[in-house]
Amino acid sequence: MHVVFMGTPEFAVPSLEALVEKGYEVVGVYTRPDKPKGRGRVTAQSAVKQAALRLGLPVYQPATLKKPEQIEELAELRPELIVVAAYGLILRSAVLELPTYGCVNVHASLLPRWRGSAPIAWSILAGDNWTGNTIMLMDIGIDTGPMLSQVRIPALPEDTTATLTDKLAQLGAGLLVSTLPLWISGQLRPVPQEDEATYAPMLKPEDALIHWDTPAEEISRQVRAFQPWPGAHTYWRGKRIILFETQPRPGNTNAQPGQVLRPTDLPDELQTDPRRSAILVQTGSGLLAVKKLQMEGGRPLSADEFLRGHAALAGERLIPKE
Numbered sequence: 001m002h003v004v005f006m007g008t009p010e011f012a013v014p015s016l017e018a019l020v021e022k023g024y025e026v027v028g029v030y031t032r033p034d035k036p037k038g039r040g041r042v043t044a045q046s047a048v049k050q051a052a053l054r055l056g057l058p059v060y061q062p063a064t065l066k067k068p069e070q071i072e073e074l075a076e077l078r079p080e081l082i083v084v085a086a087y088g089l090i091l092r093s094a095v096l097e098l099p100t101y102g103c104v105n106v107h108a109s110l111l112p113r114w115r116g117s118a119p120i121a122w123s124i125l126a127g128d129n130w131t132g133n134t135i136m137l138m139d140i141g142i143d144t145g146p147m148l149s150q151v152r153i154p155a156l157p158e159d160t161t162a163t164l165t166d167k168l169a170q171l172g173a174g175l176l177v178s179t180l181p182l183w184i185s186g187q188l189r190p191v192p193q194e195d196e197a198t199y200a201p202m203l204k205p206e207d208a209l210i211h212w213d214t215p216a217e218e219i220s221r222q223v224r225a226f227q228p229w230p231g232a233h234t235y236w237r238g239k240r241i242i243l244f245e246t247q248p249r250p251g252n253t254n255a256q257p258g259q260v261l262r263p264t265d266l267p268d269e270l271q272t273d274p275r276r277s278a279i280l281v282q283t284g285s286g287l288l289a290v291k292k293l294q295m296e297g298g299r300p301l302s303a304d305e306f307l308r309g310h311a312a313l314a315g316e317r318l319i320p321k322e
Contacts, residue, residue, distance in 0.1 A: 003081045005083050016051055208230045217286065248287070259282050
């Protein structure tokens with residue numbers, strides 16, 4: 001069977017590898033064009049392109065899939081099935097109608113919850129107890145097609161977007177290769193998405209700005225959701241600070257939201273708590289223990305290390321923006 005694979009980030013690599021391992025004839029791999037990356041703006045290949053080249057597969061990198069010549073090039077591969085995993089381009093009907101067995105998508109959520117480009121981050125932001133993967137048939141909508149299979153796992157309180165992406169990449173690959181034989185042999189009937197949908201739009205850097213008048217639990221989820229990008233952040237004395245590891249703690253003080261508590265400001269039960277962090281911040285509701293953070297231009301540090309170099313932080317206030 002001729003299979004065309006379409007994907008771009010690291011999340012998609014296990015699905016591509018699983019197809020090859022199971023003996024599917026991958027006749028082409030489509031991925032986004034190379035682009036500058038990092039401070040040096042060095043041109044970088046996508047994770048999927050790197051994997052495809054390592055596997056000896058032909059790579060195609062059109063900027064769009066709209067032009068007739070692009071559709072014709074794809075059609076010449078005679079795909080019987082197109083598998084999509086976080087490709088990053090919207091597929092038009094001319095592409096969707098090409099393969100005999102349709103376009104199958106590996107999506108990192110329990111559809112219809114979290115349709116869109118950032119389902120993992122938004123599930124963490126919402127505090128979902130469960131997450132998972134859906135294998136669906138694509139239609140002209142965004143993640144609106146009927147479902148072929150689903151698998152779910154618990155969302156752990158320490159999960160970040162980075163850790164959940166790794167888990168769901170592997171889980172989705174396994175679900176893909178267990179679903180395809182049933183779909184191709186006619187043993188699966190697509191199930192329409194009938195529940196009320198929620199949406200996970202593309203992340204923006206401003207979404208990661210911390211507003212200290214919100215509850216500690218919400219800020220802690222924000223910190224986990226925006227790892228590895230764009231990094232939940234705040235400001236102190238004109239410098240940007242990224243938070244990497246936090247924990248919400250019960251209790252309130254007379255301090256203003258965003259104020260870093262001095263030891264004398266702590267509630268009695270926290271002054272003797274051996275688990276307490278060296279940096280505790282008052283929020284709109286509850287306290288936030290900051291365990292790992294990074295000053296602009298520096299490296300990630302534990303709270304103890306950070307305070308050794310920035311002792312003046314205690315008693316001062318973190319603010320949303322300078």
